[in-house]
Amino acid sequence: MMSKNKSAKIAIASLSAGCFLLLASGFAYSERLESDSYVVTFGNFNVTSGEKSSASYNVTDTVGQIANGPYGQYGNSNYVIGAGFQYIYTIDTFSFRITDVSVELGELALGSHATATHDLIINTKGAGGYYVYAYEKHPLRHVNGTPDIADTTCNSGTCTISTAGVWNNTSIPGFGYNMSGDDVPADFINSTYFRPFADDSASDQMQVVMSSSNIAKDRTATVTYKAGISGSQAAGDYETNVVYIAVPGY
C-alpha cells in the first residue's frame, strides 16, 4: 500500500516538474501555436500586463517589458518579433456587421417620405479605435438607368455631405440619411437631421459616419434612409448602392 502511494507521489511530482519545465521552456522558444481551431499567444514576458477596466474606462499596460513595441528584429528569417501587451492587439480581431443589406424604400409617393433603417455594429479591442466611412455609388437612379432622385439638401437647402440639417418637410424631395446610436457624428442632433451621402460618381470624399479612438464592444449605430419624390419625377423603382468601409485605427 505504502509503495503504491509512494509511486503515485513520484508520478505526480514528475508530472508537475515536467509541466513546469514545459511551461518554462515555452517562453524561450516564443513559438506561435495555432491550428485551424486555436491560436495561443503570449501577451507578456515580464512583470505584469493586461486590460484594466471599470464602468467608465478601459486601459491596458505592460510593466517591466524590455524591447517593447511592434517593430522588432527582422533579420534573415521570415518572422517579425513583437513584445508587450499592446503588440498583441495586432493579432486581435476587427469585425463589422450590417443587419440588412437591401434597404427597401417601398413605393415612393408624392408628398410623403419613405424611410428604412438598419444597424452597423463594430467590435475591436485595438486601442487605436475604429472609423466607418460611407458613400453612395450614385444618387437613387431609375432602374432603367435614368432619371435620378437628387440627393437631399434638407428643408433650408443647406445640408451637405458633412453637415446635417433638418429635413422634415415632405414637399421637399431627395435622398439622404440620419445616424443615431453609438459614436455617430455630432451634427445628427436628432431624428429630423439628415445628410446626403457622399456621391462617388461626383467624386465626393467619403464621410466618416461612426468613429471612436477607443476599444469598441458591440458599438451600434442605426442608419435611417429617407427618400421623397417631386411631382415631375418619373414613376418606377429607383436603386443605388451604399458602401460602408470600416477601418481600424493604427
Place this chain on the structure above:
Amino acid sequence: MKPNHKHNLAFALTLALMCLLKSFVSVANAVTTLPIDLSVSPPVNYFSIKPGEVGKYDIKLENLGENALEVTPTLLDFEADDKTGQPVVKSSGTFPYLKLDDGQIDFGSNFVLEPRQKMIVPVNIEIPKNANEEEYAMTVFFSFKNQIDPKVPNSQAKITGTVGSNLIVLVTRNNSDRGELRVKNISSLPTIDSFMGIKFGATAENIGKNATQASGSATLYNWQNKELAKYEIHPDMILSGSSRELREKEFVSNEFRYKKPFMIGLYKITIELNKNSQVGAEKVTMSRTILALPFSILLLPLIGYLLYSLYRVLLDKTKGVKKVEKNE
C-alpha cells in the same frame, strides 16, 4: 351534405389555406436579407523588412454570418490624419511588393466565404534589393456582400460592407528604431479661473524614418516647482512624418485634467517624451505656463456694482416720472 363530405371539404379548405399561407411565407423569405458580418485579423500589423528579402504573414477572415459572402480584396494607401490615429484612406494603392497567397488571390477578383467559414489569406511581401528605405502605410480591404442578391420589387439601397486590415511596412537595412518624436505643441488656456481646474492637450510629431510608439509623461508643477500631478502617456503609434494627439494612459483621453477646489498663481505643464523606443533614448520636452486667478471672485463686486448702478438709474427715472405727474 353528408358528415364525411363535410369533413373532406373542411380538410381541403384547411389544406388550401395552409398552402396559401406557405406561399406568402416563401415570398417574404425571398426578399428578406440576413445580416452580413465579417471579421478580420490582425486589425493592424507593423512589418519590418530588409531590401532583398521576402516576408510573410497571415490575414485571417471569418464569416460570422449565416449566409455565404462574396469577398473582394483591395489594397489602398492611407495617410495619418495628424490628430487621432485615423487612417485617411486614399483612392489608390501604390505599394507594388505585396501579393495575396503568392498571387493566387488577385486584388479586385472575388472569392466565396461560406457561413461561419474561417479562411487564412497569406500575405507575401517581396522587397527588391535596390528598394529605398521607406515606410509605407496601407490597408488591405475586404468588401463583402451576400453571394445571392435577393430581388426586391420596390425602390431600394443595396448595401455593401468593407472591412480593413492596416499594414505599415518599414523597408530598412538595419533594425534600430529611427523614429524621432518631438512635442509639437501644448494646448491650454493661458489664464484660468481659480475654481475651474486645468485642462490641457498636447500633440507629438514624428520627424524620424519610421513609426514609433509615444512614451513619456506629462507633469504639472506649481509656482514652487513642486510636482502636483504626473500622467503617463498612452503608447500610441505615431507614423513617420505625421503628428498625433497624445493621450493620457489612465483614462485613454486626449484631455489631461487637474482639479483642486482653489488654485492660484503660476502653474507649469511639462511634456517629456522619449525620442523613440530604443533603450536609453534621448528625451525631448516642452513646457507651458498657466496663470490661475480668482476671476469669478473679482467679477462678483463688479457685477454687484453694475447691478446697483442699474438700480439707481431705474430709481431716478421712476422718481422723475412721479415728479412730473405731481406737477401736472
